[in-house]
Amino acid sequence: MVELWFWLVSVMVAIYVVMDGFDFGAGILHFFVAKTNEERRQVLAAIGPLWDGNEVWLLAGGGSLFLAFPKVLASGFSGFYLAMWLVVWCLMARGISIEFRSHVQDSLWRAFWDAAFAGASMALPILLGAALGNVLRGVPLDANGFFELPLFTNFGTSNPVGILDWYTVLVGVFAFVAIAAHGSLFLAWKTDGPVQARSVALATKLWSAVAVLWVLVGFATDKVNPEVWSALPHRPLGLLFTAVAIGGLALAFYGQVQKRYLRAFLGSGAFILGLLAASAACVYPVMLRSTLTHSLDLTALNSSTEAHGLATGLKWWVLGFPIAIGYVALLFHLHRGKAKAAEEGEGY
Numbered sequence: 001m002v003e004l005w006f007w008l009v010s011v012m013v014a015i016y017v018v019m020d021g022f023d024f025g026a027g028i029l030h031f032f033v034a035k036t037n038e039e040r041r042q043v044l045a046a047i048g049p050l051w052d053g054n055e056v057w058l059l060a061g062g063g064s065l066f067l068a069f070p071k072v073l074a075s076g077f078s079g080f081y082l083a084m085w086l087v088v089w090c091l092m093a094r095g096i097s098i099e100f101r102s103h104v105q106d107s108l109w110r111a112f113w114d115a116a117f118a119g120a121s122m123a124l125p126i127l128l129g130a131a132l133g134n135v136l137r138g139v140p141l142d143a144n145g146f147f148e149l150p151l152f153t154n155f156g157t158s159n160p161v162g163i164l165d166w167y168t169v170l171v172g173v174f175a176f177v178a179i180a181a182h183g184s185l186f187l188a189w190k191t192d193g194p195v196q197a198r199s200v201a202l203a204t205k206l207w208s209a210v211a212v213l214w215v216l217v218g219f220a221t222d223k224v225n226p227e228v229w230s231a232l233p234h235r236p237l238g239l240l241f242t243a244v245a246i247g248g249l250a251l252a253f254y255g256q257v258q259k260r261y262l263r264a265f266l267g268s269g270a271f272i273l274g275l276l277a278a279s280a281a282c283v284y285p286v287m288l289r290s291t292l293t294h295s296l297d298l299t300a301l302n303s304s305t306e307a308h309g310l311a312t313g314l315k316w317w318v319l320g321f322p323i324a325i326g327y328v329a330l331l332f333h334l335h336r337g338k339a340k341a342a343e344e345g346e347g348y
Contacts, residue, residue, distance in 0.1 A: 001310045003284075005068035006300040008317060010280035012064055016057035017128070017276060018182075018269045019328070023047035023054060025183015027094065027121025028176070031114070033187060033198040037107075040114060041341035044098060046190040049335045051098065053328065055091065060324065067313045071145055071303035072287045079139055079147040080131060083163060087127050093120040102342075122176070129175025133168030136279070137161065137224045138289035141296045145303075157224045159291050167224045174213040181206035182268045185252065189261040192338045200256070203264070207252055214249075214275075225289070231282045238281035245274030 026047050034040040065073045077084055093116050101113035137157055139147045152162035155169075184203035188196055222229045232238045248270030255264025283289070287303065290296035304310065 001307055001314070002068075002300050002304045004314070005064070005304065005310055006284060006287075007280070009061060009064045009068060010277060012057060012061040014273045014276040014280075016054070016061050018272050019054040019057055020051070021125070021179045021182045021272060022186035022265070022269075023051040023183070024121050024124050025179045025181065026187055027117050027183070028125075028180045029183055029187065029199065029202060030121075031118050032202060033184075033195050035194070037110065038341045039193075039195050040110075041102065042191055042193075042195050042339055043187065044101075045341055046187060046339035048098065050331060052095065053331060056324070060320075064313075064317070068305060068310060069287060069300065069303050070305060072298050075141065075145050075147065075288055075298060079149055080134070080163070082151075083127060083131060087124065090120040090124045090127070093117075094124075125175045125179040126172040129172035130163065130168045132175065132279075133171030134163060135288065136171070136221060136228065136283070137165075137167055138291040140292055141288060141290035141298065142292070143296060145296075145298060161291055167220055170213075170220055171217060174210075174217045177206060177209050177213055178272065181210050181252075182265075182272060185256075185261060185265040185268045188256075189265045190339045200261075203256055207249075207256070210271075211249065228279070228282045232278075235281045235284075238278050241274045241278035241281060243274070245271050245278060248272075248274055 026043055030040055030043045034043050062073070097113040097117035097120070101110050101117070104110075134149075138161075139149060140159060140161065141147050150160075150162045152164040153160045155162075155165045157165050157167050181203060184199045184206055187199035188203055191199065218229075232242065248267045251267025252264050252271060253267075255261060255267055285299040285301050286297050287300055288298040290298075
């Protein structure tokens with residue numbers, strides 16, 4: 001049951017990154033692919049019906065972590081308190097900017113909210129990528145299961161470590177580029193005209209950068225935490241999801257060559273999902289790695305709730321998860337086709 005919940009939490013977090021990732025990517029790129037007010041409204045129309053529903057997956061993943069592994073959630077929130085609040089403020093800024101920019105027909109008003117939308121969208125993947133880098137590198141967990149991290153120390157990956165070092169910054173940059181690339185393919189699929197043409201042109205460059213950065217991050221991870229790579233040959237699910245990531249990357253490139261942008265976008269999602277799931281498979285059962293000593297690691301085995309709670313939670317998960325998937329499928333069905341900019345005073 002513990003192993004099952006480890007995977008349920010991991011998969012829901014990965015789904016969140018895939019789903020909210022494409023509208024983060026659209027926000028990162030909207031200054032580059034949309035040059036006029038109408039074109040920016042087209043970008044917002046593409047993500048408008050979807051972005052708030054996508055964020056529900058973050059709540060689902062966090063709620064599942066609270067139910068199954070409360071010690072990990074408590075330790076992570078206390079240790080990453082500042083980073084967590086930065087994420088929350090960026091999420092709020094994105095939502096407000098999307099809703100407010102078209103309420104007033106004034107160029108200065110709209111430019112302000114466009115900048116807020118872009119800035120928050122850029123910050124979020126960097127913050128979340130750096131958080132993933134911290135999890136893979138490890139944090140200074142003490143005997144009570146808690147830790148404190150300064151923003152940075154000497155930018156090294158050995159104690160004393162900070163939130164930012166050369167490795168976590170590299171993972172943050174990789175996350176930023178991967179999410180921007182993911183968003184470019186979503187816009188290539190959901191838009192037409194100049195916005196689509198610019199998105200396609202950026203997608204080619206961004207996905208080439210993703211491939212290069214993935215290799216660099218792989219070598220860096222082996223240097224910082226060699227246990228990840230040494231575990232991979234012995235983890236069938238890790239090998240499976242690595243194959244999914246490689247296949248998704250190939251499909252993202254192939255779809256662009258064939259001008260099948262939905263196919264490319266699905267490949268992009270498979271790449272992100274496979275990469276995160278393979279990482280989870282390789283670190284299991286460790287959920288928070290201690291840089292002090294492995295005996296202080298928080299694992300799925302020593303930080304889970306009791307069996308009765310896991311079994312009860314599973315019953316509700318089995319009920320709720322298909323509803324959430326069905327809602328997402330219905331939403332994409334209702335808003336199929338190319339996105340069109342709304343008329344002034346109507347929508348985004």
